[in-house]
Amino acid sequence: DTGVSQDPRHKITKRGQNVTFRCDPISEHNRLYWYRQTLGQGPEFLTYFQNEAQLEKSRLLSDRFSAERPKGSFSTLEIQRTEQGDSAMYLCASSFGRFGPNEQFFGPGTRLTVL
Amino acid sequence: DAKTTQPTSMDCAEGRAANLPCNHSTISGNEYVYWYRQIHSQGPQYIIHGLKNNETNEMASLIITEDRKSSTLILPHATLRDTAVYYCIAVGYGNKLVFGAGTILRVKS
Numbered sequence: 001d002t003g004v005s006q007d008p009r010h011k012i013t014k015r016g017q018n019v020t021f022r023c024d025p026i027s028e029h030n031r032l033y034w035y036r037q038t039l040g041q042g043p044e045f046l047t048y049f050q051n052e053a054q055l056e057k058s059r060l061l062s063d064r065f066s067a068e069r070p071k072g073s074f075s076t077l078e079i080q081r082t083e084q085g086d087s088a089m090y091l092c093a094s095s096f097g098r099f100g101p102n103e104q105f106f107g108p109g110t111r112l113t114v115l
Numbered sequence: 116d117a118k119t120t121q122p123t124s125m126d127c128a129e130g131r132a133a134n135l136p137c138n139h140s141t142i143s144g145n146e147y148v149y150w151y152r153q154i155h156s157q158g159p160q161y162i163i164h165g166l167k168n169n170e171t172n173e174m175a176s177l178i179i180t181e182d183r184k185s186s187t188l189i190l191p192h193a194t195l196r197d198t199a200v201y202y203c204i205a206v207g208y209g210n211k212l213v214f215g216a217g218t219i220l221r222v223k224s
Contacts, residue, residue, distance in 0.1 A: 004158075033211065042202060042214030043159065056211060091158050093212075101147055101206040106158030 004107035025094030117205035137203030
């Protein structure tokens with residue numbers, strides 16, 4: 001049973017560099033979500049895909065952030081010109097469904113540290 | 116999505132039932148009550164959800180009041196491995212999860 005996987009698990013980068021994270025959802029899941037979590041806080045929604053379509057994007061997400069899910073399978077989250085405030089755990093989740101809310105399965109996260 | 120309110124922290128003795136309350140007084144008719152938990156350094160884990168009726172699965176029971184303004188998650192026999200942050204979330208058709216601060220549950224031997 002392969003769950004949601006994320007790569008890398010840890011990333012250290014210098015301010016101003018670009019970083020890209022990958023998420024592989026559970027294979028039959030058509031929905032994919034990205035969340036961000038800072039220390040001591042609950043996860044914060046970033047964006048959501050149904051198949052390859054990006055259906056919702058948080059207003060808190062700056063234009064330095066972009067996410068893709070080109071074939072409706074894996075997804076990438078890119079952060080351009082990283083800032084120290086981007087340091088956080090980036091979580092990916094997937095679910096299966098057409099209408100209404102569904103149980104989301106989370107990956108282990110990618111911890112980003114911006115120096 | 117409706118806002119939920121939970122106590123900041125709770126303690127429970129190992130082997131006893133843990134009862135975690137959640138207030139969601141502004142919940143709308145099409146919003147479900149979902150519970151997730153997050154063990155340190157891991158991604159959140161789904162526990163249970165419900166709309167109107169009480170629900171039970173292998174992990175927990177969910178009791179929702181008749182007016183749907185509050186609910187209680189029950190872990191029937193808490194173990195040390197149940198120590199985690201527990202999140203109560205009202206989820207509508209938008210699908211995204213809006214996490215609050217949750218309740219830190221500490222199970223003590």
